[in-house]
Amino acid sequence: xxxxxxxxxxxxxxxxxxxxxxxxxxxxxxxxxxxxxxxxxxxxxxxxxxxxxxxxxxxxxxxxxxxxxxxxxxxxxxxxxxxxxxxxxxxxxxxxxxxxxxxxxxxxxxxxxxxxxxxxxxxxxxxxxxxxxxxxxxxxxxxxxxxxxxxxxxxxxxxxxxxxxxxxxxxxxxxxxxxxxxxxxxxxxxxxxxxxxxxxxxxxxxxxxxxxxxxxxxxxxxxxxxxxxxxxxxxxxxxxxxxxxxxxxxxxxxxxxxxxxxxxxxxxxxxxxxxxxxxxxxxxxxxxxxxxxxxxxxxxxxxxxxxxxxxxxxxxxxxxxxxxxxxxxxxxxxxxxxxxxxxxxxxxxxxxxxxxxxxxxxxxxxxxxxxxxxxxxxxxxxxxxxxxxxxxxxxxxxxxxxxxxxxxxxxxxxxxxxxxxxxxxxxxxxxxxxxxxxxxxxxxxxxxxxxxxxxxxxxxxxxxxxx
Amino acid sequence: xxxxxxxxxxxxxxxxxxxxxxxxxxxxxxxxxxxxxxxxxxxxxxxxxxxxxxxxxxxxxxxxxxxxxxxxxxxxxxxxxxxxxxxxxxxxxxxxxxxxxxxxxxxxxxxxxxxxxxxxxxxxxxxxxxxxxxxxxxxxxxxxxxxxxxxxxxxxxxxxxxxxxxxxxxxxxxxxxxxxxxxxxxxxxxxxxxxxxxxxxxxxxxxxxxxxxxxxxxxxxxxxxxxxxxxxxxxxxxxxxxxxxxxxxxxxxxxxxxxxxxxxxxxxxxxxxxxxxxxxxxxxxxxxxxxxxxxxxxxxxxxxxxxxxxxxxxxxxxxxxxxxxxxxxxxxxxxxxxxxxxxxxxxxxxxxxxxxxxxxxxxxxxxxxxxxxxxxxxxxxxxxxxxxxxxxxxxxxxxxxxxxxxxxxxxxxxxxxxxxxxxxxxxxxxxxxxxxxxxxxxxxx
Amino acid sequence: xxxxxxxxxxxxxxxxxxxxxxxxxxxxxxxxxxxxxxxxxxxxxxxxxxxxxxxxxxxxxxxxxxxxxxxxxx
Numbered sequence: 001x002x003x004x005x006x007x008x009x010x011x012x013x014x015x016x017x018x019x020x021x022x023x024x025x026x027x028x029x030x031x032x033x034x035x036x037x038x039x040x041x042x043x044x045x046x047x048x049x050x051x052x053x054x055x056x057x058x059x060x061x062x063x064x065x066x067x068x069x070x071x072x073x074x075x076x077x078x079x080x081x082x083x084x085x086x087x088x089x090x091x092x093x094x095x096x097x098x099x100x101x102x103x104x105x106x107x108x109x110x111x112x113x114x115x116x117x118x119x120x121x122x123x124x125x126x127x128x129x130x131x132x133x134x135x136x137x138x139x140x141x142x143x144x145x146x147x148x149x150x151x152x153x154x155x156x157x158x159x160x161x162x163x164x165x166x167x168x169x170x171x172x173x174x175x176x177x178x179x180x181x182x183x184x185x186x187x188x189x190x191x192x193x194x195x196x197x198x199x200x201x202x203x204x205x206x207x208x209x210x211x212x213x214x215x216x217x218x219x220x221x222x223x224x225x226x227x228x229x230x231x232x233x234x235x236x237x238x239x240x241x242x243x244x245x246x247x248x249x250x251x252x253x254x255x256x257x258x259x260x261x262x263x264x265x266x267x268x269x270x271x272x273x274x275x276x277x278x279x280x281x282x283x284x285x286x287x288x289x290x291x292x293x294x295x296x297x298x299x300x301x302x303x304x305x306x307x308x309x310x311x312x313x314x315x316x317x318x319x320x321x322x323x324x325x326x327x328x329x330x331x332x333x334x335x336x337x338x339x340x341x342x343x344x345x346x347x348x349x350x351x352x353x354x355x356x357x358x359x360x361x362x363x364x365x366x367x368x369x370x371x372x373x374x375x376x377x378x379x380x381x382x383x384x385x386x387x388x389x390x391x392x393x394x395x396x397x398x399x400x401x402x403x404x405x406x407x408x409x410x411x412x413x414x415x416x417x418x419x420x421x422x423x424x425x426x427x428x429x430x431x432x433x434x435x436x437x438x439x440x441x442x443x444x445x446x447x448x449x450x451x452x453x454x455x456x457x458x459x460x461x462x463x464x465x466x467x
Numbered sequence: 468x469x470x471x472x473x474x475x476x477x478x479x480x481x482x483x484x485x486x487x488x489x490x491x492x493x494x495x496x497x498x499x500x501x502x503x504x505x506x507x508x509x510x511x512x513x514x515x516x517x518x519x520x521x522x523x524x525x526x527x528x529x530x531x532x533x534x535x536x537x538x539x540x541x542x543x544x545x546x547x548x549x550x551x552x553x554x555x556x557x558x559x560x561x562x563x564x565x566x567x568x569x570x571x572x573x574x575x576x577x578x579x580x581x582x583x584x585x586x587x588x589x590x591x592x593x594x595x596x597x598x599x600x601x602x603x604x605x606x607x608x609x610x611x612x613x614x615x616x617x618x619x620x621x622x623x624x625x626x627x628x629x630x631x632x633x634x635x636x637x638x639x640x641x642x643x644x645x646x647x648x649x650x651x652x653x654x655x656x657x658x659x660x661x662x663x664x665x666x667x668x669x670x671x672x673x674x675x676x677x678x679x680x681x682x683x684x685x686x687x688x689x690x691x692x693x694x695x696x697x698x699x700x701x702x703x704x705x706x707x708x709x710x711x712x713x714x715x716x717x718x719x720x721x722x723x724x725x726x727x728x729x730x731x732x733x734x735x736x737x738x739x740x741x742x743x744x745x746x747x748x749x750x751x752x753x754x755x756x757x758x759x760x761x762x763x764x765x766x767x768x769x770x771x772x773x774x775x776x777x778x779x780x781x782x783x784x785x786x787x788x789x790x791x792x793x794x795x796x797x798x799x800x801x802x803x804x805x806x807x808x809x810x811x812x813x814x815x816x817x818x819x820x821x822x823x824x825x826x827x828x829x830x831x832x833x834x835x836x837x838x839x840x841x842x843x844x845x846x847x848x849x850x851x852x853x854x855x856x857x858x859x860x861x862x863x864x865x866x867x868x869x870x871x872x873x874x875x876x877x878x879x880x881x882x883x884x885x886x887x888x889x890x891x892x893x894x895x896x897x898x899x900x901x902x903x904x905x906x907x908x909x910x911x912x
Numbered sequence: 913x914x915x916x917x918x919x920x921x922x923x924x925x926x927x928x929x930x931x932x933x934x935x936x937x938x939x940x941x942x943x944x945x946x947x948x949x950x951x952x953x954x955x956x957x958x959x960x961x962x963x964x965x966x967x968x969x970x971x972x973x974x975x976x977x978x979x980x981x982x983x984x985x986x
Contacts, residue, residue, distance in 0.1 A: 048759060281742075334589040
């Protein structure tokens, strides 16, 4: 029985029958059916797949898919105050220009010669992020911040040969699920309590939980709930005194104005590149970096590729290549390598490099300042609404903050539904993930929000809550 | 201009006859798919938006799921894994949770894989705490059945395997392998990185697998992006749906929704919903081909590969491990052992020389089980003229190896740079992973 | 004019070679690649500079050592 294929398809040059005949003749075969001879008859499909009819032209494909996508309401159509790990920032046109270049877009795993530009762009990304966080070694990034945090913890567990990690109590519950799954069964994850007034880490609880089993203490700046954790040095010192490693997750968009974790004792820094010139893409823009000092005991624990610079045989040329390749699962080691390496998020690394080089030191400072001012303004104005606390915690925030609706008599769900009708995506409802906070929403304000956007939010909420 | 110049110094797959990146399925990435995926209706979506405002992308994810179910025979897909290796990690996580639920987690502490499956099939389960048993190939290149039989026991948690393996050889007894594992109480996990030659020809389900994954950035024509973001679409049989990471996309009463109701879920492997723009590109590709198109893809991928196989072996320096007279599916791992013995030129040397002709090839993962390897996978993308050019170029270089080996030893000559001095890369005192470290370590007094 | 001979079997290729510096070497003090929005005057009047509220221990003391490059030079 023959199933029959799609002849003369634009994506398949050799679907032209004359060419097929010529090539088959070369192979001594009569028809395409003579291929796949190694697959046993009982495993071969006897009829064609039951798939929808394909579009008959590129025009029809595009028209249909565009119509389907137009069912979405985007963050351009609506004013968006959602953050929670994926943030709406301005994406400079050049970022899209570069990551849309077909050479970068279609490259994969070429060598240091034919992909010289890819190696250099990734080396530059590593070097630029290293300056931003004032650290020495940065990886070719992994999937997202959650994976970067999970791998950082696994690295710490291998370095210390210990089996427990203490994790900040205000961590994103989705990220926690990822870390727990990735660390199971190698590392046990315990949460540290947080202060109900400030949101900051409860150092007494940290002290009580630190032990000779503690491989690492993991916390974040700014925290998932948006406030700045200013006890970084104390936390790192306590971790170090217990023989543990201090790991800090960071939002890189804050680092024009906030001290990088290397300045308060972090041994491993991780975070997400998405805010650095990458579109949200419904969550498809995440990309996780990991960074350490240039010490062999840290470097040798990275599962990721690390591209380094080196001379070539010709004076004056920069060359690039893999540092300590054999530690990876791509090296000689397979299951004895450090975790595993595969296809992660290199295109976003190149993009983040482009972004940082465009922004420069001043741009990153101005970005940070803008976000500080806007979020303080939003907190102030929201606090003027009856029953609303602009910020649940009395700490200073960066970019995100917890808006407390407990005294409004309305749930966040009800409020968000009303906001949606007014063309606004309200902040993430925290009532399920943080039941102890009651009815609170996590709001995000960045440089893309104009005063009029914040005012519209405030006026809409006033209308919804005060009637 | 700096980054544009760097892009020009990157060969990429579009302007390269990219036959040489075996196991990676470097096919043409249709421009229209990229165009659609870069529209704001895709790029400007926040992952936590109300479901009523993301019906378009959820519809596309749901419909892609339905297509992949049909292509594989599985009952439900998740798009959370961001690449093949993360999909393997997800499979290993499901294996652990499955045996935990059954009270057999402690007892089942081994996974079995094969030497010509991807290194991640060993490394990702090891990351999940499993001991790894690797089955070597028998004299004909198939995974050694007797060794496999001896390895399967009440300690077997799962079998992780690619088929065809990275040699291009299809294990025709695969059903016997999966049956053995099933009888012993283990799960069968299929790495379908090499699925391009099998679309519409044979499926995971009929071969006895409980799970499988596809690389959307390989088989389904989404671009590789210098190494991601990709997509590792993972499918499972209905018995395992409850174990999937949350959420999956559902459809009820005319609405698409995110289904968190999975009571044995392993939790989560990637933030939010994976890489939806990659799913969109995969869907666009499937919908431009349909069932007959996918079948043509598999047939032409096999035709191109076996044509290359036959023509390349016309040179005395190149051979294949195992039998020459059995067809490979979509790729072949070749060996230049004889050429190296005759001339002293290695596969690594030739690899550098290929770049002088605007082409590229990949040797193999390490360690080299096949001596002096080359792994080539033409896919359905190249024309016959492309294939002939590639063959001519390799033959030309093989001739050079016999006639003028010096030119190869000193290659590349016409690439962007010359041979890199790699001596610092494994030396902690000298390596320079960032510019600041380079400046520090090379400081002149 | 004679017909140009194109009968060779392998390509006479040369890859692009720009001899590009590392991005830090392209830096010129004061150059900007992109301008960031500034807050409205009303917000600045109401809130102040925003950054002086950052706890002392968390203030970045020196700006990151990123390159300063104009937009054509990126």
